[in-house]
Amino acid sequence: MTSVSHMDSPHVVDLGLTQMLSLLVDQNLDAAELDVHLIGGYDDTLLEHNNGTSESNADVDSHSFPLCSKVVEALQRRRQHFHIRTLFVLAHNTRIDSNGISHPIVTGFVVETCTGTITPANFDRSSRSPDEVVRRIRVTVSSGDPTWNGKLLETYDAKKDRYQIAACSWTPRWQYIALSLQQLSDSEILLRCSTSPLSEGPDFVDNERRLFGYLIKHPNWKETFPARKPRIFERTADGGWRRC
Helix, strand or coil, rough: CCCCCCCCCHHHHHHHHHHHHCCCCCCCCCCCCCEEEEEEECCCCEECCCCCEECCCCCCCCCCHHHHHHHHHHHHHHHCEEEEEEEEEEEEHHHEECCEEEEEEEEEEEEEEECCCEEEECCCCHCCCCCCCHHHHHHHHHHHHHHHHHCCCEEEECCCCCEEEEECCCHHHHHHHHHHHHHCCHHHHHHHCCCCCCCCCCCHHHHHHHHHHHHHHHHHHHHHCCCHEEECCCCCCCCCECCC
């Protein structure tokens, strides 16, 4: 079996790892052996100086290093035995452009669940599956929902092959935040809303504006998740998705 997650904060690592393992093994068993692939974090502290040499600047906060360190430490503390098969993070996953700006080499990948094979991939908007804006909003606002405190957001039900986007709440204050951010220029949104503004993809600002627009139009989370029920999408015969 295969379990895949996206972790963007050390805060979710411990509970997130427990969530992932609960789908794979009996966590009371000490003998379980699992392969691990860590991919995606890059060296976001590199700066290019006028003399043409690149070095790490202690005054620049790193987001990737604390996260990668936390994941490895959490694996070490578990009862199970983990074999790290891929460690494509930090310097290994970093390229420097002609302006001295660091960028991740791999920003996405696909997993063949039958074999565990991993292949780097890029995803355009048409391949991001259903309810993209709502899923983005959950990532943005979930820290304020005690239901998801420190947890990974559940999205896909592998047993039933369907998207089951679990409910997440947000306060009306997000409407005012979204209204304020929507008035900013593209460059200001990039600086305010990204931890790596120089390395974002070309559609980052557009995605953020779509998120703001939804929060402005739907300040009450119950409109999106009535009775706190999940939003469920089933696969159609042509490979698309249909809301249940």
